[in-house]
Structure formats: C-alpha cells, structure tokens
Amino acid sequence: MPRPGFVLEVDRSTPPTLLWHGEGFRLERFPTGTRVVYGPEPLEPLEDPDGAIRHALLHPVGDSEPLPALLRPGMRLTIAFDDISLPLPPMRAPDVRQRVIEAVLDLAAEAGVDDVVLIAALALHRRMTEAELRHALGDRVYDAFAPYGRLWQHDAEDPRNLVHLGVTDQGEDVELNKRAVESDLLVYVNINLVAMDGGHKSVATGLASYRSLRHHHNVRTMQHSRSFMDQHRSELHSANWRMGRFIAASGVKVFQIESTLNTDTFPGPFAFLQKREWEWGVRDRAAFIASSNALDRTPPALARQVLHSIRAPHEMTSVQAGEVEAVHALTTESVYRQQLVPVEGQTDVLTMGLPYICPYNVNSIMNPILVACLGLGYFFNLYRGRPLVREGGVVIMSHPTPWEFHPVHHPSYIDFFEQVLAETTDPVEIEAKFEEVFATDPWYIHLYRTTYAYHGVHPFYMWYWCAHALQHLGGVIVVGGDPRAVRRMGFKPASTLLDALEMAEDIVGRDPSITHLHNPPILLADVT
C-alpha cells in the first residue's frame, strides 16, 4: 500500500535532504524547523493496462458512443498524440501512446477504416526526431505510417494546413490543424503527468497556431492562473475550455483518451532519488555516492547524455476515453490521488532543487530560461489553494544554470537571453515590446518548420510562465548558478544554501519559516 505524502519538520536527527542540482545532486542540511514536503509514494499500477485501454475504448464516459461505433469504412480518422514533452523523463517502452494507439488502430482496422493519419500535437514545440517518434509510437506503428506520409507533425505555421474556425465569445481566435478539423473523427491520445495537462487543452493548444495560442499564452492569463494545476482558478484552463467548447460546437468530433501515470520516476540505480533519506539502505547510499561522484567528475555534456538516457519506470494508473470533459474529470481525480499533499499554511522561503530536465529540453540543454521556467513556472505552481510561499516571500532554487543553449533546439532563446533580458525582465514590457518581432521572424519560423527548433515565440512563453511567481515573490535566489546568467534574469546568485538563506533574511526578515519542496516524486501541495 503506497504511503501518502506528508510534511516533515526537520529536527536535529533529520539526515541531510537530497536536492537535485541540474545534472547532479546535493545533500543539504536544513535549519531545524524547516518543513520538507514529500510526495505520495507511487500508486499501484493497473494490472492489465492493455485490457484497461480496450475497456475504456468500448465503455466511454460522458456523451460518447464506444469507439467501434464511431468507426466506419470510408471515413477520415485522425489520431493526434502528445509530443516529446510528456512524460518526464521519457518512459520505458512500451510508451502509453504506443499501447493506446495500437488499440485504436486495431479497432479501426476491424472497422475497415483506410484513411488514417497520425499527428504529433506539437503546438509550437520542436519536431520530434525519428528515434523519438519510434519510442513514443513503437516500431510497428511508425513503420506502418511514416513511410507512406501518414505520420505528421503539427505545423503551426503552415497556412495550407490550418483552418480558422472562428472566434469565441471572448474574441479568441480558434485556428487549428486542418486535417484534424476536417476529419470525421479526431482521436486524441493524451498522457497526463500533472493536473494542467489534458482536457480541452490537448486539442485547443496542441493542434493550434500562434494566432490561436497567443490568446491564452500571455502574461495576463498566466498571472490569473493560480495555479495552473487548479482548474477552478486557472485562467489558462478557462481559456482552453472556452476554445474546446467552441471547437466541439463547430462540429469537430473529438474522442479523447487520457491516461495517468504513477510517480515511479527513476529506475533501479537511481531509485534513491525518490526515497525518503532516512530510509536509505546501504544500496541507496552506495548508489548516491557512486552516481553523484561520477556525475561531478563527468563533463557536463556527457553527464547530460547519461541522464537523458534514463527511461522512467512509470506505470499506468488509469485510462479513460470518451467525451473530453467527462474524461478529464476522471483523469484529474486520478492525478490528485497520486500527487496531492495537504500542507498547512504558507512559508516565507520556499526552496527547491531543480533537475536536469523539464518539458522543453528532452534530449537537450536546460538553458537559463528553462531553469527559471521550471522553478517559477512549474514548481512554484505545484499548489492548490494558496501558493506555498507567501506574497513577498523568497524562492531559492538550486541549479548550475549554465549560460548554455542548444543552438538547434533553442535558437530564439539565445537572442531572447542576449537581447531581451539584457534590456528588461518585466514580462509585461517584454510582451508588449518584443513578442511580435520574435513570433513573426521568418528565420525562426523557417527553423521551426524545417529543423528541430522551438518556435521563435517559445522563450517568451517560458518567461510568461514565471509571471505569476515574479509578481508574487519578493526575490529569487539561485544556489550554485552561473552568477552572470542568474543576474541576467534578475535573480540573485548564492554559493551555498546557507548563504542563500541569509540573503533571503534581508527580504523576508529574521528567522524566516522555510519550506522545501522535495522532488522527485512530483507532488501537488494542497495549501490551506
């Protein structure tokens, strides 16, 4: 029986706490009285995932017929699926997408459907490589579709393959992938890692164009999403729901398939990462000593390669299919069951160790903007109710934050960091002054469409993700980061955690309350 998450109060006998530090780890001793929030242990997986998938397809929820009843010869069927940004780290084969898509294709074959296209729902993310597609879909699916041009990657800048459906009652443009819209049935295959994923966001964001995305990927929406993980208080969620309902009303028939994973994040050699430190056995301690020493002595590029080759032993905990909103209600319930941890009261200082990976640097470099996005956009937003840290409080992040960018994946990030952040770090000003220039730059659009580059506007969105935190916090301190890169983003660098805590006292006052967000496993603090 997996144990629920809990809040530990550090005392003299508490062993040092493990923190991610980019491509390495740190053991830090927190002051007595610090709260450490530990996530629940991984839930028991479904015993028969393939059986559960088939059952979900045959017994959909909400106002939807079973999938076989929606399939017929001569129809146009499009299967869209989440891209490389999910799950994290990439899961051990077979990927959930492969299992689900194979089950859908089995039914389509039985029904005699010939016109089937698979689309990676990239939104403005980079295209997936063949190896990444093969990992997500499996060789059987890839080899059956890719050679015949039936495996597509959504292109948000291809005017011939986009269709403008109209505008919502809030004046939001809805422009989507043409093939998806014009299909008789759009099946969306989702993986839900956090409560923000899935639902109407799958289609309304994943298959949309910049023209459509800019209506909710903006500073105002981000500042009014408190948090992204709380659907009832997320403007991002509301905007996507408006668009999703508009899409449905426009006649696009969507059959949504969502799955949730447990938080079994790291395999055997790295299993100590998700254990509570006082429960580390000899094997865990030996693994920690060996891996941390090895990673410290390994060139960063090689360490990155080693860590990115990790395949998570995630297992499926639920799968549901049918009408989007009914499906997503079940999915959210399942995500909360895995991740929620009750926490009483806010804190003056919130600390977090940031890992080597975030949704936008799979098989890539975690550049400073992504460090900020992971800490302030994602980890800060892992709350329901109130933020873990009080207004005017301080976030301390541990990450080397190197001034380093992947030139192929993140070309516009380089210019954003060099030019935009050099001038201002205020998201509102950045949005008003620079966004359109980057978003419509033909060179960035060319790179996005023809290579493996994120869209020109993507670094802006990453910065907007931080907008709520930047508005809420009194200061951000980065431990062990490159001081130049840290200062460029308007944060303060610190050499050690103790230094950072002393610096935080200048902002929040003497003897602050401290809370540490332990990761992995991922958690969602239910702050009362």
Next chain:
Amino acid sequence: MSERSEPVAIDLAPIVARALPKAVEARRRLAWRRRPAFPWSAPTWPGSVERGPARRSLGADFDTEWARTPAARVARGFVLDGLIRPAVSVVASPTVTGLDRLRGLEGPVIFVANHASHLDTPLLLCSVPERFRRRIVVAGAADYFFDRRLKAIVSALALGAVPIDRTSVSRRSLHDLEELISDGWSAIVFPEGGRTPDGWGREFKAGAAYLATRTGAPVVPVHVEGSRRVWRKGGRLRLATTAVTFGAPLRPGDTLTEARTLAATMERSVAVLADEQATDWWTARRRAAAGTTPPLQGPPVAPWRRRWELGEGRRRVSGPRWPH
C-alpha cells in the same frame, strides 16, 4: 631555621564536578566526528516520523536466490566435500543403508526425515546420492537459521537452506519451496518442525506432504539414528556412530492425495525404518504388516518413563526395549 609550609587540603570534588561534564562532552564530540557523515554512514531517523513496521529482509523474507546461482553451487560443493563431509565422518561415522531403494529414481525428490540434531542436515547432505545433491535445498526454520544476516548467509550458502516460516500460518514460504521443486530442485524437509527436545519424535506436520501433493514429487522417507548422541539440542559435540536409512519412495497418487493422510504415511514409513534400524528388516516388515511398529513419538506415558525408556545418560542395559 627554615619555615615549614602547612599542608594544604585540596578538595577535588568541585574540580571533578566541573571537569567531568566537559570531558564527557568532548568525548561525545570526538565520537561524533569519528563517525562518518551521511551518506557514508546510515541515516538518522527524524524525531517527528514514526517508525513503521520494519521491512524485513531476514526470516522468511530472506532472499536465497543468489545461493542457487552456479557460482554459489560450486562454492557449496567445495564446502560440502572439503569441510562438512570430513567433519561428519570424523564425529558421526555414518553408516548409510537403503540407497538401493532409490535406484531409478530421478529428481526432484522430497526427502523427509526425523530430526534430533543439527547434525541431521549435514548427514543427509552427505548421504543422498550424487544426482540429487547437485540440486538440493534444505527447508530451514526461518526464525532460527535466518534470524541474523550472517547466519542466514552461511546457512544459505553452505547448506543450501531456504527459510520456512514455522511460527505463523503462512503458505508463502511453502509456495516458494513448491516453485523450487517444480523447477527441478530436490528438498530435504524435517516434518517435525524442529529438533526433538526429549529424544522421542514428534508428529509430522502436513507441510512436506502438502508440497508433495502439490508438486507430485516422490517422497523418500529417511531415518537418522544416533545424531542426538553426537550433538543433542543444547548439548555439546561428542563422538559417536550414526546410521542413515533410506526408505522406498512414496508417490503421492490417488490414494495419498490428502496431505494429512500422506503426512501420517510418511511418519509411519520413518517409524518402520527406525524399527528396521533397531531390529532387522524382516522383523520391521512383520510389525509394519501387523500394525505394531513402535511409533516415533514413544509411549504415551509419564515424561520420566519416556525418558527412562530411551536409556540416555545411564549404563546401557541389554534386553528388550519398549514396546516389549
């Protein structure tokens, strides 16, 4: 004339009272520094976290799979032939009979024997035919042989022991043993569940019979005589002679499917072998046919008379023993 100084009385008590806590603290600090820090040493346990039931890695949960790897089996072969066999032959001088009854029998087989001494396991391991010895495990009491890590490792490596939970009603350990037998491993089981405390046997529990009915493996009854004289429970090691008698295999079939029936049959078979050892084959056969084989459990009389009947610790007298 020199002036003599007055003797000064020094009261050591306050000095000691002041110095002692400092010395204790200094020693504590020194000891603290000597202890390597986490993660080089085991973590301390936060005061606010309750300790749950310890995750057991000993007892019935001890994993013995490693002891059945080819390397461990080679090592066990060396230990058995290089150490245990010479030692057993020196202290127990065993006479092994009845092996002809196992001719044509192929593994896996369940050997069931009476149990009077720790010597029984080495005696059996040294006595079973070579074809079984290569793949054989010994059912050992989880609470005795696997209660400490070193003991558990030695038991698993040197004897091929696997833990059997005899203190709780659990089929898990039996299930593990069942899997091993299904996988081709023979097993030595002492169905009495422990060494005899008084020299007389005890009722055979149904575990071994259950295993046989579940796996269909033939059961070979074995009687070990004299091991208690060499090394009784709680006693010292002495030199004495022993005898190991193998009986004809019992095959769990249509008539022996019920575990308790089979357990009783096993017990009777070992009793017949004991009788054969005490008298002769023909006498034992006639008594078995007549249903008058002396039971292993001894006479149902007062404890002193049971003890008296064994004749342990007194001069050996000739003449008939119980039952007369």
